[in-house]
Amino acid sequence: MTKELKKSKVELIKEASVGLRGSIAEELDDRTTDHVVDATTKLLKFHGTYQQDDRDLRKPRRKEGLGKAYSFMVRNRIPGGKMTAAQFLGELDIADELGNGTIRITTRQSIQLHGVVKNNLWGVIHRINEIKLSTQSACGDVTRNVCCCPAPLRQNGLRDKLQQLADEIAVHVRPKTKAYHEIWIKDPESGKRQQVVGAPTESEPDPIYGNAYLPRKFKIGLALCDDNCIDVYDNDVGLLGVTEGDELIGFNILAGGGMGTTPSKKQCFPALAKRLTFVKTEHLLPIITAIILVQRDFGNRADRSQARLKYLIHNLGLPEFKSKVEEYLPAAESICGVPAGTVPCPLPEPHAADVTGHEDHLGWHDQGDGKWFLGLPIENGRVKDEGALRLKTALRTLFSHHVATARLTAHQNILLCDIEGSQKEEIEKVLADHGVVTVNQISNARRFAFACPALPTCGLAVTESERALPGLIDELETELKDQGLESEEFSIRMTGCPNGCARPYNADLGLVGRSVDGKTGEGRYTVFLGGNQIGTRMNQVFQDQVPRGEIVSVLRPVLKHFKEGRQGKETFGDFCNRIGMQALAALGNPV
Known part of the structure; x- marks a missing residue:
């Protein structure tokens, strides 16, 4: 008899939350505190917000006998990144009036507002809804913002079709609980937060998520083979459009991508999605639903570091995972409202088509x-x-x-x-x-580089990222010019911790925060090399614990060898992957 694993603390909080309500409303009404309790922080993520504090202020406030300077990050859900001018202006107004005066465009085509104090939180989320956007499911153990190619290239209608599908998928996977509307949507009569008389004592039925939602976050993205601008292989479910001429004939379904990892745990790793099957466009919702149901019922609910879909696929093996998806297809078709047997079962092999290109659309x-x-x-x-x-x-x-x-x-x-x-x-x-x-x-170095926010607001950050990358690019630009490589195109991504929010693990050059020097306060990074710009190959560890000030000098011999030893028009990432990390490391330590 298999022993049932003990559920994590977060699982118990979700189960007891009555459809993600918990005590959120009561704590919002309490104006005497500047933060919420831990259980509420877990539930607020489903509503699109994280409780944070300004880590730059921790030491000076501690000396003054003060606690943390709490605030909230609020994230929008914007499928495919589509916005009107009025919505963008609305976001700027909210940031100026109720945030820290800035907005941040995210790596999942969304907007984050930072520096929102607790007493302004309801106003921020409410006003986002007033401009016809939402924060629901922008965070939490549900399907996050659905990404797809944003370019409005209308010559053949393919990208418009992707955007339409992104909207349909986003609506389909949105949680059914009414908690979001109850808590955040304004009552037009009173002008205040809507007070719910006789709040429900049980969660509303949700055929996709059930009572405890998913074991962990879940990401979906759509792309075309010749333009993987959204890193389709980094998603839990990647939908890679297969075309014949200007006709979209269906999608290769990719499953199990995810960039987060914990280096101290050997069983944790970043991963690109695996090629699962090919389906026609009309079968997308059932296959997506079936995959979510399998993750819901078999994903790890005891250890959150092992709860993403990539670990389930790794533990089951792709063939067994595919069999389970096939088993769940009838239930998924019922949820989607289509006749049973519409999606072929057993599922076919993927189409031969794969990613061939990448555009940034600048x-x-x-x-x-x-x-x-x-x-x-x-x-x-x-x-x-x-x-x-x-x-x-x-x-x-x-x-x-x-x-x-x-x-x-x-x-x-x-x-x-x-x-x-x-x-x-x-x-x-x-x-x-x-x-x-x-x-x-x-x-080009700056064009193809980006970073996560990291310090001072992210509670997981180990080192600087957003505030460190511009200066690093300054140094790298000089080095590339000195070596005659300034025209090279390669991706550079930096994160302040191993969770990988800026997708560093498949970049040509990935920089991941690892530690801070106790004496100097300088951040140290793991340097990864050998990914590619089209997002289809993982990179490898080149050197660990590199001080921020030494990153460019560590890369110098590699860049020199790349210039001298590349084959034809070989890219930097392709070169590093071909040569291998051991040989590249020897360049900086000649015998």
Whole structure:
């Protein structure tokens, strides 16, 4: 008889929450405290917010006998990154009035607001809903923001179809609990938070998530083979569109991607998704649902570090996992409201098609409908005014007078969309007047680099990331120019901890925060090499515990050898992967 594993603390909190309600409403009404209790922090994630504190202030506040400077990060759910000008302006207003004055574009095509104090939390989430956006399921053990290629390239209709599917999937996987509406949506009569008389004592039935939701977060993304701009292999479920000419014939289903890891636990690892099967477009919802149901019922609920879908697939093996998905398909079809047997069972092998290309969609592009879009680089996704760079003011001006819609990218950039050709010159002038650079004004090193927020707000961060990467890129730009490599394109991603929010483990160059020098306070990083820009190969550890100030000097001999020993047009990541980490390490330590 198999011994049932003891459930984690978070599982017990979810089960007792009555559909994710818990004591959230009561604690929001308590204006005497600046934070919520631990159990409530776990439930608030499902509503799109994390409790944090300013770690820069911990020591000085401790000396003054004060506690932590608590605040909340609030994350939007924006399927495919689609926004109107009014919505973007609304986010800026909320950040100015109730946050820290900045917004941050995320690696999953969303927006985060930081520095929201507890007494402003309801107002922030409520106002986000007023501008027809939402924070529901932006965090927590459910399906997160559904990503897909944001480019409004309408020549063949393929990307419009992806966006339509992203919306349909997002609606389908949204939790059925009414708790979100009860807690955060305004009562138009009273003008206050809606008070629910006789709150339910049991959770609403949810055919997908059940009473305890998923064991861990779950991510879905859609891409095309020739343009993997969202890192489709990094998702729990990746949907890779297969085309014949301009026709979308179906999707290769990829399962089990995930970047998070815990280096101290050998059983933890980052992973790219595995190729599971091919299905026609009309079968997407049933196959997605079946995979979620298998993860719900068989995922690890005792150890959260082993709870992602990638570990279930690793432990079962892909063939057995596929068999379980086939077993769950009839139930999934029932949930989706389609006739049983619509999806072929057993599932076929994947189509031969795979990722072949990658675009970041920066610069000016003809949309194919008589209008244009401009892909604008946003360093590390942070929208703010600082010194000569008045990005926030520039975007306010553009969205107030010149630009009607926008798309957010998985590289933390923004696409200004549906622009008349006659507006291009004026838009470029607004950007120049506010010190905002366009893609042709930055280096390739900076263009293909991004970082997670890390310190001071992320509670998991070990080292700096967002605040460290710009300076590192400055140094790397000089080194690349000195070696005649400034035109090379390769991805650079930095995180402040091993959880991998900036997807460092399949980049050409990944930098992951590991520790801090106790004397100097300098961060130390694991340097990973050998991934690729199209996101189909994991990189490997090149050197561990490298001080921030020595990263470029550690890379110098590798870059030199790359220039001298590359084969043809071999990329930096391909070169590192071919040579191998042992041989590359020897370059810096000649015998």
